[in-house]
Amino acid sequence: MIRRTLLAAALAAATAAPVLAQDAPWPNRPITIMGGFPNGAGTDIYARRLAEPLTRALGVPVVVDNRSGAGGNIGSEYVARQAADGYTFLLGTAGTHAINAALYRRLPFDVIRDFTPIVLLGDVPNVLIVSPEKRPNLRTCQDVLTAARARPQAVSYGSTGNGASTHLAGAAFATAARLDLLHVPYRGQPGAMTALLTGDTDLFFNQSGASMGPIRQGQVRPIVVMSRERLPALPDVPTVAEACGLPPMDTSTWYGLFGPANLPAAIVNRMNTEVNRIISAPDFREWLVQNQAITPPAPPNTPEQFRQTMAADVARWAEVVRASGATVD
Structure with a gap:
């Protein structure tokens, strides 16, 4: 009888444990x-x-x-x-x-x-950035447009992966400007940024948060912001509409x-x-x-x-x- 009582108590305690856990704040x-x-x-x-x-x-x-x-x-x-x-x-x-x-x-x-x-x-927002060391000739949006139109598929842009916002921003820009850019996808932010800094790619339509550090360190040059208005953090960087002669764009x-x-x-x-x-x-x-x-x-x-x-x-x-x-x- 004592053993049965103890077993019943143990089973009751085990059954109640989840309830108590669920009731914990x-x-x-x-x-x-x-x-x-x-x-x-x-x-x-x-x-x-x-x-x-x-x-x-x-x-x-x-x-x-x-x-x-x-x-x-x-x-x-x-x-x-x-x-x-x-x-x-x-x-x-x-x-x-x-x-x-x-x-x-x-x-x-x-x-x-x-x-x-x-x-x-x-x-x-996205920011179009280039490496001032590897691409000193690309200082403005018009420079980018001129280079890309002169040599279709010769100007490349990296992205953080197929279909990522960094890819689609570049695709939207190319469509609006009627450019034939070469898309080079990478597995994430580090690979795409490294490719830009080493000159493996020419452009990067990167997200703003991951771009601000390299911009402030002088590693990359911002060309345009892919938003309808200028960004408070980059007041001197024009929009696509201002600098490229294209319709307003927001990616x-x-x-x-x-x-x-x-x-x-x-x-x-x-x-x-x-x-x-x-x-x-x-x-x-x-x-x-x-x-x-x-x-x-x-x-x-x-x-x-x-x-x-x-x-x-x-x-x-x-x-x-x-x-x-x-x-x-």
Whole structure:
């Protein structure tokens, strides 16, 4: 009888343990923000800058991890397969959650159904940059246009991968200017930037966040910003419309924070509130605008607004991908 009583008590305790764990307040252990691109990419830079104040706000460590490859799909798939418990998030992009939906014939996840949009982190423009050491003759947009028109397929541009925003920005520019540029894809930001600096490629339509450091160090020269207006961080760099004699162009993408599908509303709202508070603080906002050339989101920046932005961009980028002819099997 005593043994049966002890066994029953042990079984009851084991059965109750998950309930107690579920009832524990969130968060009570470390949180991971996953990125789908290599260390040093714009998403990695942003995630690491966000992690420190988010750690203070939530009272648990917030760590950054990157699982790069397949245009960000590896990191995205990892998060999509995690439990919806608030301990794994994705710093995604318009690339991973809009462009890839049209670019890849098969995705191991659904960009809408398998994720919970939490908060928009900012709009990220592209900047056309060159190496002043390797291409001293390319100082203005007209220089680029003249060189490209004189020798079709001889002027090349690198990208962070087939179908990435850095590829599609170059394709959109080439289409608008009626140029025949040679596209050279690399696996992520480091390879594409190295190719530009060594002279293996001529141009790079890079994202602003990953461009600002090399620009300020004098390693690269900005030619134009691929946005409708000049950037506060680069006030002397003209737009495509100003410098190239082309219609206004905007190839900006965005960064955003996602969780797995069916993330509880309480966790979504808490993360949205904390992240909005952090990115709207004067010091963080200045870092975004002046250091990364990223446009902060306008308030109130709700999860539903982010969902609508993402859905609209899925349709918008599908047209761009179709026009570019880019596909990835």
